[in-house]
Amino acid sequence: MFEALDDKCWDQADKMALTAFEPYENGKMDQALTQLAQAIEINSTNSDWHFNVALTLDALERFDEAIDAYEHVLRLTGDDPETLNCLAIDYTRTGQYDLAIETFEQIQQIVPDYEPCYCNRIIAYTEMDRHDKAEEMFYLAQQLEPDCPICFYNIGNSLFSRRQYPKAIWCWQKTAHLEPTHPQINYRIAQAYWANKQTEQAKEYFLEELRTAPGNLDVILDFGIFMLQNGDYDGAKEKFNRILELDPQFAAAYFYTGELALCQNDYPGAVELFNRALRHNAELAGPRYRLAQLAMKNENKQQAHKYLTDELKLEIEDTDILLSIGSMMARLEDMDTAAKCFLKVVDEDTENADAFARLGMTLATQHEYEGAMQFLEHAINLETSDIDILTNLAFVYFRLGHLAAAAKTISAAHRQNNADPQITKLLRRIQWAVFTENIRHFISSSRLLQNTKLLLTKYKCRLRSALTTRRKP
Secondary structure (H helix, E strand, C coil): CHHHHHHHHHHHHHHHHHHCHHHHHCCCHHHHHHHHHHHHHHCCCCHHHHHHHHHHHHHCCCHHHHHHHHHHHHHHHCCCHHHHHHHHHHHHHCCCHHHHHHHHHHHHHHCCCCCHHHHCHHHHHHHCCCHHHHHHHHHHHHHHCCCCHHHHHHHHHHHHHCCCHHHHHHHHHHHHHHCCCCCCHHHHHHHHHHHCCCHHHHHHHHHHHHHHCCCCHHHHHHHHHHHHHCCCHHHHHHHHHHHHHHCCCCHHHHHHHHHHHHHCCCHHHHHHHHHHHHHHCCCCCCHHHHHHHHHHHCCCHHHHHHHHHHHHCCCCCCHHHHHHHHHHHHHCCCHHHHHHHHHHHHHHCCCCHHHHHHHHHHHHHCCCHHHHHHHHHHHHHHCCCCHHHHHHHHHHHHHHCCHHHHHHHHHHHHHHCCCCHHHHHHHHHHHHHHHHHHHHHHHHHCHHHHHHHHHHHHHHHHHHHHHHHHHCC
């Protein structure tokens, strides 16, 4: 009797697990999870069901939970290459790159010819900016599967991040040829053509992507931004309005509609749209930055400072935006915050001459000339002919009393632009200081001055002797 009951329960569990496949395929992930959980409650040792739970959690982008599920599968099955591969991918997705690499290497030791462990390792190394290793994995994978579309897609991401756009386009077009239905492949090609300033080709691939996925809001948004940047205001407006028709809560669409209003000098309309974007998503980067610019335009410095302070709380990473915010903070006389913005930029980009120059001038404004000199010298090493950097460095040299260096530097700036009144004024000021210093040096070292000093010394001695003699009784 009890054996019959057990068989019945196990059959029921099997049916629950099998019926979970249909909602999974139809995108009803929560329902699939519920049915799998009910099956596992009856038979918790079935590794396939736990694996399916992990896959469903991946589809829901609940990667931390998926990792726990895959790790549970491994406790049940041992070192299964497919499970290890999925686990390593999720380690990559969650930024646990060392664990991802370690897991991929574990697969390689178990099954050296398991191609996905090389193919997917390309992504991990790309995220780590170890592009030489990413390419090594690509060529190892090619030896096992020369026509793997995912390999070409992954190495294309590596090339794109290195700004090697033509090579990235070639790889992604290879992916599209091998697997025409690869998700968003035309979108990625469009982005690469856009980055490479090939606007006609970018537009063609944007349209191709939207033909296959007309409701993809991210693609529509990017296409709208592309049109906005290329001056197609009507096209951009149509795209942003299309997004708001599909999703009236889409904050980024309000923001970029506000950008469009800015381009058309509709400042009140831009303010309204930026505020609407914030009402729908208070964590959206961008609206406060634009509102700060508009507040400064209206001389509302206190409001501008608040907007910028709140914007920086969002952990801004865009170096151009950080440079702009830092410059605005400097104009608002918040030099500490300005310096922090510029420091964050140079931490990210050690070749950014503009950031080093602005950091130097921020320190100079605070009379920290030694530090300012070091940053400005580094900036001029990166941009040897930049007139503004040369002029500012000459000023700092002048303040530190390094007159020869100041004269040489300001002369270099003056040769490039002898019509700039500020450069000419600083040049004459430094030339006068050099002339004065030379006269002082000449006088202090001349024979006449030395003889005069000797006569004065003798005179003082004779005067003291005479005074002493008169004091005697």
